[in-house]
Amino acid sequence: MKSIQARALAVATLILAASSNAWSQPGQTASVPAGMPAASIAESATPPINARKADRALRRQVYxxxxxxKEISAGNISIVARSGAVTLSGTVMNASQVNEVAEIAKGVPGVTSVTNKLTVQKPFGGA
Incomplete structure (x- = not known):
């Protein structure tokens, strides 16, 4: 009985491994190039550690x-930095702060572009 379960598990694993390449995303190749090991493919898909550190440092500088x-509540603002491109999202207290936060972010050294997705926070009363 256990050998049948083990065989079934092995067959299921092989089927899963074989089908993982068949469902690749459009624009991506399903196979690994002949001269490149699979580990190198995985590493090239993620940004290098130094780039991630630089992105985190830029994010902290913008924050x-x-x-x-002090008039701006940064607690409701989310900042994403990728290679100098900064995306702001979240809420601010009034409309004038939407552009003000974007201008502040643009003034930080290392910021190459700012995408502003900030909105004005609605009061609790619903008015």
Whole structure:
């Protein structure tokens, strides 16, 4: 009985491994190039560690720059930094702060572009 279950598990694993290449995303190749090991493919898909560190450092710098302005609540603002491109999302208290936060982010050294997805927070009363 256990040998049948083991064989079934082995067959299921082989089927899963074979079908994983068949469902690749459009624009991606399902096979590994002949001269490149599979580990290199996986590493090239993720950004290098230094790039991720630089993105995190830039994100912290933008947060620090916004934090210097006490009238802006940075707690509801999310910042994503990728190779100098910064995306702002979340809410601010009033409409004037939407552009103000974007201008602050643009002034941080290392920021090449800013995508502003900030919205104005609605009051709790629903008015």
């Amino acid at each position: 620090a720059a916004i934090g210097k302005h």
